[in-house]
Amino acid sequence: MLSLQKFFLMKIRDIDFGEFPVFLAPMEDVTDLAFRLICKQFGADLVYTEFVSADALIRNVSRTEQKLTVLQEERPVSVQIYGKDVTTMVEAAQIVEQSKPDILDINFGCPVKKIASKGAGAGLLRDIPKMLEITREVVKAVKLPVTVKTRLGWDSNSLVITELALMLQDCGIEALAIHGRTRMQMYAGEADWTLTGEVRRNPLIKIPIIGNGDVTSAKIAKENFEKYGVDAIMVGRGAIGNAWIFAEIKNEIAGQALNDRENKNRFILPTNEQKKEILKTHILRSIEWLGGERKGIVHSRRHIAATPLFKGIPNFRPTRIAMLRAETKEEIFGLIDNIEF
Numbered sequence: 295m296l297s298l299q300k301f302f303l304m305k306i307r308d309i310d311f312g313e314f315p316v317f318l319a320p321m322e323d324v325t326d327l328a329f330r331l332i333c334k335q336f337g338a339d340l341v342y343t344e345f346v347s348a349d350a351l352i353r354n355v356s357r358t359e360q361k362l363t364v365l366q367e368e369r370p371v372s373v374q375i376y377g378k379d380v381t382t383m384v385e386a387a388q389i390v391e392q393s394k395p396d397i398l399d400i401n402f403g404c405p406v407k408k409i410a411s412k413g414a415g416a417g418l419l420r421d422i423p424k425m426l427e428i429t430r431e432v433v434k435a436v437k438l439p440v441t442v443k444t445r446l447g448w449d450s451n452s453l454v455i456t457e458l459a460l461m462l463q464d465c466g467i468e469a470l471a472i473h474g475r476t477r478m479q480m481y482a483g484e485a486d487w488t489l490t491g492e493v494r495r496n497p498l499i500k501i502p503i504i505g506n507g508d509v510t511s512a513k514i515a516k517e518n519f520e521k522y523g524v525d526a527i528m529v530g531r532g533a534i535g536n537a538w539i540f541a542e543i544k545n546e547i548a549g550q551a552l553n554d555r556e557n558k559n560r561f562i563l564p565t566n567e568q569k570k571e572i573l574k575t576h577i578l579r580s581i582e583w584l585g586g587e588r589k590g591i592v593h594s595r596r597h598i599a600a601t602p603l604f605k606g607i608p609n610f611r612p613t614r615i616a617m618l619r620a621e622t623k624e625e626i627f628g629l630i631d632n633i634e635f
């Protein structure tokens with residue numbers, strides 16, 4: 295097991311992330327502005343937008359353009375794009391650059407059929423020369439630091455990540471996030487971080503390596519930093535309805551790395567009652583962001599369904615179902631307010 299002591303701070307170009315940074319993964323329909331701001335408040339060191347279709351961007355689709363909105367309070371923020379051909383990706387990257395994010399990320403990991411089978415996202419794991427060409431040309435086309443997020447390979451017979459990481463590095467990317475699954479695994483089974491650790495330990499790799507997959511607790515995050523030596527950890531599903539996970543991870547690591555329980559950098563973790571208020575704030579912000587009460591509430595359902603906050607409350611099922619059916623602020627807030635721990 296490696297030590298938790300690091301001797302350098304993680305940087306992407308001139309953005310300094312400090313030691314043991316924790317990032318919010320890009321998630322479609324989840325990592326919108328409302329949620330990113332909440333994760334930031336709890337210590338997420340970098341937040342990613344939902345992926346943005348390069349095709350839609352160059353066609354000026356307004357819903358897609360809205361995804362490029364970046365606020366000062368959420369910086370540093372990374373905008374992620376996906377697409378299947380070089381020209382479109384280059385043009386989309388230049389459009390993204392005008393919205394002034396801190397980082398531009400390319401998605402080579404999305405396993406969803408309608409994207410991967412059309413040769414975008416993880417589909418490019420079956421056409422590495424094209425993946426490299428897209429990366430090289432996007433890097434050349436923008437001044438922003440460009441990063442990539444991908445998987446271990448297309449399937450278990452093509453675990454290409456070790457060589458691929460070097461090739462992507464040669465294209466000029468400034469960090470690489472690895473989700474420890476293949477495209478064919480989709481989200482099934484457990485993420486395997488072994489190859490991510492191998493990539494990180496390769497002395498030829500000079501760029502930061504971000505580990506991703508199944509980090510659902512502070513304990514797992516700390517273990518993965520120790521075991522695989524990654525420069526940063528990226529949390530996806532573990533943050534849904536659970537934005538305070540970033541603070542929990544940071545505290546766990548601060549306690550360990552600095553051996554200082556009184557460390558001033560420690561976060562004060564919210565109580566269960568405060569967590570209820572955080573969920574309510576999130577719903578309100580979603581309503582505001584999406585411009586409609588019902589829309590905002592429907593959009594927040596994923597967080598209500600996933601939150602570990604209400605786990606273990608006896609006979610909770612009827613309340614849970616009612617929360618997932620609620621369509622007005624009054625209804626859902628009334629239900630949340632009445633929950634007792």
Ligand SMILES: Cc1cc2nc3c(=O)[nH]c(=O)nc-3n(C[C@H](O)[C@H](O)[C@H](O)COP(=O)(O)O)c2cc1C
Nearest residue numbers: 319320321322344345401473507508509529530531
């Ligand atoms: C609802 C949902 C949406 C996602 N959308 C994206 C996306 O837009 N871009 C991307 O690179 N990955 C996306 N992912 C994958 C996550 O970023 C992450 O790689 C994956 O969930 C594994 O990490 P986790 O176990 O921490 O969730 C998505 C995952 C989920 C569950």
